Amino acid sequence: AQSVSQHNHHVILSEAASLELGCNYSYGGTVNLFWYVQYPGQHLQLLLKYFSGDPLVKGIKGFEAEFIKSKFSFNLRKPSVQWSDTAEYFCAVNARSNYQLIWGAGTKLIIKP
Amino acid sequence: EPEVTQTPSHQVTQMGQEVILRCVPISNHLYFYWYRQILGQKVEFLVSFYNNEISEKSEIFDDQFSVERPDGSNFTLKIRSTKLEDSAMYFCASSPRLAFTGELFFGEGSRLTVL
Numbered sequence: 001a002q003s004v005s006q007h008n009h010h011v012i013l014s015e016a017a018s019l020e021l022g023c024n025y026s027y028g029g030t031v032n033l034f035w036y037v038q039y040p041g042q043h044l045q046l047l048l049k050y051f052s053g054d055p056l057v058k059g060i061k062g063f064e065a066e067f068i069k070s071k072f073s074f075n076l077r078k079p080s081v082q083w084s085d086t087a088e089y090f091c092a093v094n095a096r097s098n099y100q101l102i103w104g105a106g107t108k109l110i111i112k113p
Numbered sequence: 114e115p116e117v118t119q120t121p122s123h124q125v126t127q128m129g130q131e132v133i134l135r136c137v138p139i140s141n142h143l144y145f146y147w148y149r150q151i152l153g154q155k156v157e158f159l160v161s162f163y164n165n166e167i168s169e170k171s172e173i174f175d176d177q178f179s180v181e182r183p184d185g186s187n188f189t190l191k192i193r194s195t196k197l198e199d200s201a202m203y204f205c206a207s208s209p210r211l212a213f214t215g216e217l218f219f220g221e222g223s224r225l226t227v228l
Contacts, residue, residue, distance in 0.1 A: 103156040
């Protein structure tokens with residue numbers, strides 16, 4: 001069965017620190033990969049996605065993620081975080097054969113001002 | 114900017130009662146979904162809906178659950194006889210494309226508390 005693992009459940013950083021959130025998935029076939037973000041009191045929204053092509057994808061608000069096929073990973077990065085990045089971040093995977101998104105458990109990110 | 118809207122934002126119900134959660138997807142979207150997140154757990158897929166029928170459902174989506182698009186704008190999730198373990202945040206989502214791309218637009222969620 002497909003699964004998605006996010007290694008850190010809680011991350012606390014100071015403003016201007018660099019961020020990397022890990023995401024690994026288990027599925028042998030072709031996948032689409034996503035990061036969603038949920039700001040406090042708001043709905044889930046798409047941060048970035050990878051379907052094919054350049055494995056380094058750039059999303060909104062300065063976030064990027066790199067797909068490393070050999071490691072089944074899709075880690076999220078941001079070189080310098082801001083207080084407004086405080087949110088919960090979800091990695092999700094869709095096998096191209098079906099409609100479902102399989103979700104990681106989420107990482108709560110807290111940025112100290 | 115168009116958005117998916119869900120009502121109610123929070124519903125408290127007694128075990129065994131029927132609950133209907135409502136969603137208004139973005140108007141030109143074709144695919145509709147329900148996901149849920151039990152507190153402290155992962156977001157889980159429930160069901161997808163296209164062309165007025167269920168296109169895929171998970172093991173969670175048993176006979177107690179049903180979905181409907183009654184009037185061309187609303188998309189509802191009904192739980193026939195709620196159980197304690199149905200307490201969760203239920204997210205509705207829609208997407209515009211014929212081929213599933215995973216770019217889902219989510220509502221803010223409906224929190225269901227079953228007592």
